[in-house]
Amino acid sequence: MTPKKIEKVNDVTIRFAGDSGDGIQITGTQFANTTAILGNDVSTLPDYPAEIRAPQGTLGGVSGFQIHFGSTEINTPGDMCDVLVVMNPAALKANLQYLEKGGSIIANSDGFNERSLALAEYSSNPLRDGSLSHYHVYEINITKLTEQALCDLNLPPKVIERSKNFFALGLMFWMYNRPLEPTLKWIREKFSKKPELIEANSRVLKAGWNFGETTEVFKVRYEVAPARVAPGKYRNITGNQATAFGLMAAAHRAQLELFLASYPITPASDILHELSNYKNYNVKTFQCEDEIAAITAAIGASFGGALAVTSTSGPGFSLKAEALGLAVMTELPLVVINVQRGGPSTGLPTKTEQADLLQALYGRNGEASVPVIAALSPSDCFSAAFEACKIAIEAMTPVILLTDGYIGNGSEPWLIPDIHSLPTIEPYYPDDPKKFKPYMRNETTLVRPWAIPGIPGFEHRIGGLEKKENTGEISYDPVNHERMTRLRTEKIMRLQDRIPLATAEGHTQGDLLVIGWGSTFGAIRTAVQKQLDKGKSVAHLHLRYLNPFPKNFSKLISQYKAILVPELNLGQLAQLIRARCRLPIYQLNKVQGLPFRSVEIEQKIEEVLRGIA
Amino acid sequence: MVTRVQTLLNTFSFAQNKPYTPKDYRSKEEPRWCPGCGNYSILTQVQKVLADLSVPPYRLAFVSGIGCSSRFPYYINTYGFHGIHGRAIAIASGLKIARPDITVWVITGDGDGLSIGGNHFIHALRRNIDINILLFNNQIYALTKGQYSPTSEHGAITKSSPDGVIDYPFNPVALAIGANSTFVARTIDRDPRHLQNMLKRAAMHKGTSFIEIYQNCNVFNDGVFDRFSNKEIRDDYALFLEHGKPLIFGKNRNKAIRLNGYIPEIISLDDGKHSTSDAVIYNEQDTTLAFLIATLSNHPNMPRPFGVFLDITRTTYETELLEQIESAITKNGKGDVNELFNSGDTWIIQ
Numbered sequence: 001m002t003p004k005k006i007e008k009v010n011d012v013t014i015r016f017a018g019d020s021g022d023g024i025q026i027t028g029t030q031f032a033n034t035t036a037i038l039g040n041d042v043s044t045l046p047d048y049p050a051e052i053r054a055p056q057g058t059l060g061g062v063s064g065f066q067i068h069f070g071s072t073e074i075n076t077p078g079d080m081c082d083v084l085v086v087m088n089p090a091a092l093k094a095n096l097q098y099l100e101k102g103g104s105i106i107a108n109s110d111g112f113n114e115r116s117l118a119l120a121e122y123s124s125n126p127l128r129d130g131s132l133s134h135y136h137v138y139e140i141n142i143t144k145l146t147e148q149a150l151c152d153l154n155l156p157p158k159v160i161e162r163s164k165n166f167f168a169l170g171l172m173f174w175m176y177n178r179p180l181e182p183t184l185k186w187i188r189e190k191f192s193k194k195p196e197l198i199e200a201n202s203r204v205l206k207a208g209w210n211f212g213e214t215t216e217v218f219k220v221r222y223e224v225a226p227a228r229v230a231p232g233k234y235r236n237i238t239g240n241q242a243t244a245f246g247l248m249a250a251a252h253r254a255q256l257e258l259f260l261a262s263y264p265i266t267p268a269s270d271i272l273h274e275l276s277n278y279k280n281y282n283v284k285t286f287q288c289e290d291e292i293a294a295i296t297a298a299i300g301a302s303f304g305g306a307l308a309v310t311s312t313s314g315p316g317f318s319l320k321a322e323a324l325g326l327a328v329m330t331e332l333p334l335v336v337i338n339v340q341r342g343g344p345s346t347g348l349p350t351k352t353e354q355a356d357l358l359q360a361l362y363g364r365n366g367e368a369s370v371p372v373i374a375a376l377s378p379s380d381c382f383s384a385a386f387e388a389c390k391i392a393i394e395a396m397t398p399v400i401l402l403t404d405g406y407i408g409n410g411s412e413p414w415l416i417p418d419i420h421s422l423p424t425i426e427p428y429y430p431d432d433p434k435k436f437k438p439y440m441r442n443e444t445t446l447v448r449p450w451a452i453p454g455i456p457g458f459e460h461r462i463g464g465l466e467k468k469e470n471t472g473e474i475s476y477d478p479v480n481h482e483r484m485t486r487l488r489t490e491k492i493m494r495l496q497d498r499i500p501l502a503t504a505e506g507h508t509q510g511d512l513l514v515i516g517w518g519s520t521f522g523a524i525r526t527a528v529q530k531q532l533d534k535g536k537s538v539a540h541l542h543l544r545y546l547n548p549f550p551k552n553f554s555k556l557i558s559q560y561k562a563i564l565v566p567e568l569n570l571g572q573l574a575q576l577i578r579a580r581c582r583l584p585i586y587q588l589n590k591v592q593g594l595p596f597r598s599v600e601i602e603q604k605i606e607e608v609l610r611g612i613a
Numbered sequence: 614m615v616t617r618v619q620t621l622l623n624t625f626s627f628a629q630n631k632p633y634t635p636k637d638y639r640s641k642e643e644p645r646w647c648p649g650c651g652n653y654s655i656l657t658q659v660q661k662v663l664a665d666l667s668v669p670p671y672r673l674a675f676v677s678g679i680g681c682s683s684r685f686p687y688y689i690n691t692y693g694f695h696g697i698h699g700r701a702i703a704i705a706s707g708l709k710i711a712r713p714d715i716t717v718w719v720i721t722g723d724g725d726g727l728s729i730g731g732n733h734f735i736h737a738l739r740r741n742i743d744i745n746i747l748l749f750n751n752q753i754y755a756l757t758k759g760q761y762s763p764t765s766e767h768g769a770i771t772k773s774s775p776d777g778v779i780d781y782p783f784n785p786v787a788l789a790i791g792a793n794s795t796f797v798a799r800t801i802d803r804d805p806r807h808l809q810n811m812l813k814r815a816a817m818h819k820g821t822s823f824i825e826i827y828q829n830c831n832v833f834n835d836g837v838f839d840r841f842s843n844k845e846i847r848d849d850y851a852l853f854l855e856h857g858k859p860l861i862f863g864k865n866r867n868k869a870i871r872l873n874g875y876i877p878e879i880i881s882l883d884d885g886k887h888s889t890s891d892a893v894i895y896n897e898q899d900t901t902l903a904f905l906i907a908t909l910s911n912h913p914n915m916p917r918p919f920g921v922f923l924d925i926t927r928t929t930y931e932t933e934l935l936e937q938i939e940s941a942i943t944k945n946g947k948g949d950v951n952e953l954f955n956s957g958d959t960w961i962i963q
Binding site: 033036037038039182226229230231232233234235236245248249252254255256257259261278279280281282284286288289290292293296297298299300301302303304305306308322323325326330416417418419420427429452453454455456457458459460461462463464465473474 | 614615616617618620621622625640642669670671672673674676677679686687690691692693694695696697699700703704705706707708709710711712714715732733736934937938941942944945946947948950951953954955957958959960961962963
């Protein structure tokens with residue numbers, strides 16, 4: 001056996017792909033977690049169909065999971081992958097477009113039979129017909145090797161078939177020099193009630209590793225050194241889990257019970273799943289009969305004094321619009337989370353998009369200004385959720401938190417904060433029944449007091465009808481309505497005094513400012529960094545607060561000749577910025593259900609720079 | 614962690630077991646229903662019953678949706694929430710789950726509760742959250758000036774059905790029983806004593822209590838319930854259910870309901886062939902019987918039943934939730950978020 005060469009690389013992108021029943025998501029998650037534990041920076045992109053088990057072997061049923069990891073800062077799941085692991089022809093056909101020329105294909109050759117080739121609409125076997133000559137193709141009979149590893153266990157064929165993903169995982173662990181132990185531990189816990197599956201999956205995982213070690217097929221192993229990131233304790237986290245943790249942290253700092261009312265919807269359900277595990281943490285979850293019940297139950301809980309939250313995705317967010325107006329009118333704290341997906345209507349349930357921004361800002365009847373915050377990465381969902389709760393409680397207002405399927409399902413290392421280092425959250429309770437009026441306001445913040453049922457002397461009635469200023473009685477007086485409308489809007493504008501000023505990364509003045517919001521942060525940051533490295537006069541401004549905008553926004557952007565706004569929609573933020581300045585605004589828009597590749601943004605920056613030079 | 618809400622409640626929880634009078638439940642706001650509206654009577658009876666039961670106003674919350682009935686919370690001096698159309702029950706559910714210590718009443722109507730809010734209505738009943746739902750049924754959309762509602766009778770002429778309604782109505786009581794309710798009753802605005810009794814029974818019931826209250830809209834649907842309130846004739850049209858008693862009605866208490874198989878039918882008690890012992894003995898814990906009797910309302914020739922149809926015991930939603938919370942604490946201890954965040958596979962970067 002020839003000793004294997006070890007090659008050091010800075011960053012690698014791997015994509016696993018197979019049938020939606022092949023366990024691809026588990027394989028990818030395990031690789032990502034193990035990689036994170038080794039200290040690499042990591043970013044992941046799960047990419048799966050809306051159907052739970054789409055017809056086997058078809059292009060529509062392909063499930064993918066991409067992992068980008070490295071020894072430097074990793075901001076995206078990778079534009080193109082270096083290695084593509086495919087379990088069948090459909091997986092190859094659907095994913096070849098994401099493989100770098102010269103990259104490696106690791107194919108389960110047992111999955112390439114006549115039937116599966118036909119299902120994937122291949123007229124000849126691509127592994128053999130020379131069409132993959134630009135790539136390194138490794139044909140491995142993964143199914144057969146899995147069967148051999150398990151031949152003495154007397155397992156049903158279905159079980160054997162289902163554990164072959166662990167062979168691929170073991171092989172990739174070998175190739176990138178990762179330990180098996182974290183996954184072995186996970187297998188032991190996951191299948192604790194089925195010892196035969198612990199044995200089978202562990203064996204296959206090790207068989208994959210050993211295959212890499214002994215076969216002559218692979219001559220090189222790779223080493224990716226740990227990344228130099230901020231010191232501290234880390235764990236890998238998905239955006240939806242980080243959102244749930246952010247809510248829990250906020251409830252803890254506010255010393256309130258957390259109440260989540262939700263209706264199942266992709267890709268937001270994991271927030272409900274996560275929080276329903278934490279009953280012993282002062283968390284109540286309520287799975288409702290519909291989206292409207294979810295938001296109105298949350299409003300009821302907020303009236304009762306809880307930190308109330310409802311989580312959903314686009315279609316559900318549309319259904320909540322009227323009730324959001326009720327929360328505006330009653331001035332109760334409420335956090336509405338929209339994990340955006342491709343729309344309109346049912347759209348692309350499992351794919352990402354940023355097309356609900358204008359709906360978040362304006363999708364209600366009447367003048368109903370609501371603070372809008374967008375998270376920029378999976379781990380940032382924690383602080384964005386925390387901040388949304390803090391504003392909701394302290395300003396007595398509903399707050400919309402926008403994340404999306406890309407960062408909701410994607411994962412990355414999270415620097416675990418010390419709960420005591422997070423800011424406190426201070427509700428504004430009335431203290432004197434004699435002076436109490438439900439719509440009296442703090443002079444500086446315009447916030448009204450939160451009077452909780454159960455306390456004598458503060459009995460009061462609120463609702464969706466217009467209120468008389470201060471007293472809160474029903475009022476149809478025209479002048480009062482205008483006054484109250486302006487007060488409600490002004491209260492939100494005054495949040496500008498507490499949100500951080502905007503800052504641009506890169507040149508403080510120059511040719512082009514690239515402005516983004518939400519999950520495009522990583523791709524834009526990578527693209528702008530590369531342009532800065534090339535000496536271009538560019539900068540990157542990321543907007544976390546979409547309503548209100550940071551106070552210095554107009555002043556900051558006036559330092560540049562032009563603006564480029566890349567968005568996963570047809571130009572919603574661009575439209576908002578256009579209303580605020582006269583600078584030339586260029587757009588880069590994509591609505592394919594997929595995140596930006598940073599190279600797409602780089603190309604656009606170069607094109608714009610050529611045009612304005 | 615002791616929540617701020619618990620701390621606040623502890624600070625203010627001085628003994629207030631004083632006797633209350635109906636006046637204590639009157640708000641400063643002047644009721645603005647039309648003169649002669651059945652809602653006035655319901656408001657008065659609710660205030661009387663609350664005083665009788667001595668529930669402190671600050672421990673009460675009245676939640677409503679949209680419609681004439683839904684203005685109710687403004688006129689009662691408790692915590693109150695006037696919600697949006699159809700959503701009162703959902704708002705009340707969230708409030709009660711978050712705050713099981715608060716006594717929650719829902720005021721809704723036939724449009725609010727059965728049309729736009731029908732989904733929340735059926736789901737609340739099956740969940741059995743301990744709230745009291747009063748559905749003021751006037752068989753018309755009154756606040757929007759006279760369109761037919763889901764309880765308007767087939768053929769009714771209204772502003773939006775000039776040629777007669779071609780929908781068939783809901784029977785709210787049968788719907789509630791079908792939705793797995795634990796307490797269902799029917800009463801009428803013009804019978805204050807019966808109304809008070811039903812309100813008291815609902816208040817005592819642990820779980821979702823549902824009362825359909827026939828309420829006369831004297832502007833858009835005047836007199837639809839006259840035969841059940843007019844003292845001259847009502848005994849022939851109304852059948853008052855009493856637990857453990859035979860189903861007897863009629864001006865001279867000379868008619869009864871018996872079951873022919875599963876079909877209820879009227880028998881005469883003075884035809885020499887039947888006696889009281891042929892009549893159904895009502896049992897409010899029998900869901901099947903309750904449903905059979907509820908269907909009498911669908912037949913024009915049958916008397917309309919009033920009273921408690923169903924009163925059964927089932928653990929409430931919030932009780933089970935609190936039990937799950939307790940058991941999670943017993944099993945895993947009180948959760949520490951710092952520990953939770955630091956759990957799982959972690960690593961340290963120096």
